[in-house]
Amino acid sequence: MIIAERKPLEEIRNMLAGYKRILVVGCGTCVTICWAGGEKEVGILSSQLRLASSKDGNELSVMEAVVERQCEKEMVLEELGDKVQEVEAILSMGCGAGVQTMAELFEEKPIFPALNTTFIGMPEKEGLWLEMCGACGDCFLDRTGGICPVVRCAKGLLNGPCGGTRKGGKCEIDPEKDCAWVLIYRRLEKQGRLALMRKYYEPKNYRVVKRPGKIEALEA
Amino acid sequence: MTRENKKIIAFCCAESAYRAADRAGRLRIRYPDNVRVIRIPCAGRVSVLHILKAFEKGAAGVLVMGCQEGACRHLTGNIRAKERVKYAKDLLKEVGINGQRVKMVNFSPDMAQKFAREIEEMAEKIKEE
Numbered sequence: 001m002i003i004a005e006r007k008p009l010e011e012i013r014n015m016l017a018g019y020k021r022i023l024v025v026g027c028g029t030c031v032t033i034c035w036a037g038g039e040k041e042v043g044i045l046s047s048q049l050r051l052a053s054s055k056d057g058n059e060l061s062v063m064e065a066v067v068e069r070q071c072e073k074e075m076v077l078e079e080l081g082d083k084v085q086e087v088e089a090i091l092s093m094g095c096g097a098g099v100q101t102m103a104e105l106f107e108e109k110p111i112f113p114a115l116n117t118t119f120i121g122m123p124e125k126e127g128l129w130l131e132m133c134g135a136c137g138d139c140f141l142d143r144t145g146g147i148c149p150v151v152r153c154a155k156g157l158l159n160g161p162c163g164g165t166r167k168g169g170k171c172e173i174d175p176e177k178d179c180a181w182v183l184i185y186r187r188l189e190k191q192g193r194l195a196l197m198r199k200y201y202e203p204k205n206y207r208v209v210k211r212p213g214k215i216e217a218l219e220a
Numbered sequence: 221m222t223r224e225n226k227k228i229i230a231f232c233c234a235e236s237a238y239r240a241a242d243r244a245g246r247l248r249i250r251y252p253d254n255v256r257v258i259r260i261p262c263a264g265r266v267s268v269l270h271i272l273k274a275f276e277k278g279a280a281g282v283l284v285m286g287c288q289e290g291a292c293r294h295l296t297g298n299i300r301a302k303e304r305v306k307y308a309k310d311l312l313k314e315v316g317i318n319g320q321r322v323k324m325v326n327f328s329p330d331m332a333q334k335f336a337r338e339i340e341e342m343a344e345k346i347k348e349e
């Protein structure tokens with residue numbers, strides 16, 4: 001899933017300066033799970049925006065909506081209907097894909113991102129999300145026991161570990177973080193596949209995904 | 221704004237604080253009348269959004285009143301409430317509202333005096349600003 005974090009209120013308010021009627025749109029999928037842009041966060045941010053502007057003596061009308069998946073045009077249109085016509089600007093609490101989907105659908109309205117989209121990851125426990133994949137386009141997980149060295153190793157090494165692993169299996173750049181290559185070693189050991197550690201891997205082709213990425217189904 | 225229309229919202233857990241409020245009434249203990257007591261089944265029912273909405277609708281102070289720690293009828297409702305009040309303080313500070321205007325207080329049902337005192341304190345606090 002996509003992990004994101006909300007921008008500071010001040011930054012959001014600066015984007016919205018001058019607009020009197022806005023629509024805050026959350027997304028019910030990834031960013032709901034990472035507590036950044038779901039129904040609850042839409043409510044909190046909208047409330048904060050109203051409070052802050054009434055404190056400054058400004059009128060700000062804030063409408064709220066949540067689209068099940070903001071990166072799907074049909075869902076956005078179905079959920080938002082005519083609401084968009086009533087406002088001057090839209091504040092999206094979806095990830096970057098959600099923001100752009102709406103920007104394309106409502107070209108005549110300025111649209112602003114309320115979140116910083118940070119990575120593809122998973123919830124580790126309540127309130128903690130970890131990066132898992134950098135969408136490199138040439139997955140390497142078969143050789144590493146299902147642990148991604150591209151993003152979970154601070155240096156992105158394909159032939160790790162480096163010489164800096166700390167005692168206890170932590171990374172030299174951050175004693176709080178696990179060394180991905182120690183995790184990989186232990187996983188492969190469990191599976192009796194340590195021989196994989198002896199192999200040398202050529203640098204990966206990071207140009208597999210031509211930006212902007214595009215995938216077409218063979219049959220559609 | 222005059223004190224009369226500077227309202228305090230007190231979310232009171234039915235198991236403890238609400239009973240303390242009730243007792244304060246029966247004992248004829250005086251406390252400011254600009255408080256609105258809202259009976260809730262457990263302090264854990266109060267969400268951050270309830271607190272923000274109270275301010276949005278014009279409250280000047282919010283009290284979340286639950287059971288003593290370790291004595292919550294629903295086990296951890298009061299602990300959750302404490303965390304949420306902490307979070308609400310940060311959210312309020314972000315919009316320029318003093319975080320002290322929201323407070324978590326723990327009660328047992330017989331604490332009528334304490335109930336009155338907490339209302340009095342919050343009433344003073346919102347008068348200052």
Ligand code: SF4
Pocket residue numbers: 002027028029030031068069070071072094095096097098099
């Ligand atoms: S817009 Fe799509 S990808 Fe982005 S958070 Fe929502 S569901 Fe996930």
Ligand code: SF4
Pocket residue numbers: 132133134135136137138139140141148149150151
């Ligand atoms: S190797 Fe590439 S595709 Fe596979 S998990 Fe890592 S970044 Fe993602």
